[in-house]
Amino acid sequence: MAEITAAAVKELREKSGAGMMDCKKALTETNGDIEAASDWLRSKGLAAAAKKSSRTAAEGLVGVAVAGTKGVAVEVNSQTDFVAKNEIFQGFVREVTGVALEQGIADVEALKAASITGGTIEDVLVANIATIGENQVLRRAKKVEVTNGAVIPYVHNAAAPGLGKIGVLVALESDAGVDVLEPLGKQIAMHIAAAFPLALSIEDLDPEVVEREAAILREKNADKIVGKSEEVAAKILNGPVEKFKKENALLTQALVMDGKTPVGDVIAQAGKDAGASIKLVDYVRFQLGEGIEKEESDFAAEVAATAAAAG
Structure with a gap:
């Protein structure tokens, strides 16, 4: 039997888009023949993930999980909202979020390599693409923690x-009890979901974002300074x-509940009121598909193309 090298597995993985363990099995089954292994994967429906992986995934689910003083948020995307209702997909997002919380992983590549039921997260993700029939992407993860x-x-x-x-997480550092922190945190989290702060404090705002906005505002107000002193x-x-x-x-935004x-x-x-210092030290706000440029599809053209292919 031919030796199955890591290089061969990598080559087949890049060629087919299938998971590492599936590629290794395919090479074993075909005595190390890359082309035969590729055909083997296609016959099992596993290589189909390669084509699907080029499709824009901007739907899906955000998962959040908390244990004590730690919390994580994870975003897994799919092509359509329909997949978000799929039990396989929901179970996958829930399990990935649980692993991220348990192991304290916020790096996407490290999270992909973590093990869950059925192999690594990346292997299961690729298998799900083939099973469900849509591209899916583990996009991002973030953890927060307080002492x-x-x-x-x-x-x-x-x-x-x-x-x-x-999905929102609010990290409150305090000696106050959960009877104080939970309702306060929930109120702030609901505010964050609605108000979409760009940073925790003014000092934390991205200087490039501020400067870009400043340039726009200066242009808009240029006519108001004509004839005015420099000051x-x-x-x-x-x-x-x-x-x-x-x-x-966030800290200087007016709370959406009262607007002031x-x-x-x-x-x-x-x-x-609680007789204890409370400090908001961090937060997470993941909105599904945020920042992803969605593809515009022409449904009529797709139908016409399908009909032409069938004819």
């Missing part, structure tokens, strides 16, 4: 417990930029 306090989860538009279209012009131009920063940093109280003040008041 003392609580991590509070929230799922908006939940498809199942811990799974939905928007007045600076105030006119800087005002909207400072407002942008305040409205996009800064989130930072809500936390400070809750700590004062």
Whole structure:
């Protein structure tokens, strides 16, 4: 029997898009012949994942899970919303989220290599692509943790417990009890889901994002500084930029529930009432498909092409 090398497995994997263990098995079955192994994978429906992997995946599910003072959020994408209702897909996202939490993994590549029922996460993902018939992508993961306090989860538009279209985690560092932290965290998490902050604080905002917005605001307000002194012009131009920063940093955003109280003040008041300091140290907000450019499809053209192929 021919020796099955790692290089051969890698080559077949790149050629077919199938999982590592499936490629190794295919090579074993075909005595190391790459082409025969590729055909073997196709005959088993496993190489179909290669073609499907080129399709845009912007639907799917966000999974969140919490254990004590730790929490994780994971996003797994699919091509259509229909797959998000599939029990196989939901079970996969739930298991991946559980592994990420248990092992404290936030790096996507490391998470793909972790083991779950049926092989590594990446192997099972590829097998699911072939089984379900759509491209699926493990897109991102993030973990949060506090030394003392609580991590509070929230799922908006939940498809199942811990799974939905928007997943939020709020990490509160405090000696206060869960009876204080959980309702506060839930309130803040719901705010985050609705308000979409860009960073925890003004200092944490991406300088490039701020500068890009500043350039737009300066252009929009250019006519207002004509004939003004340099000092007045600076105030006119800087005002909207400072407002942008305040409205996009979580701690300075007005709580959506009342539209006026800064989130930072809500936390400070809750700590004062509880007689314990409460600090919001981190948060996660994963919105399904955020930042993915979806393909525009022409349904009529697809039908026509299918009919032509069939004829």
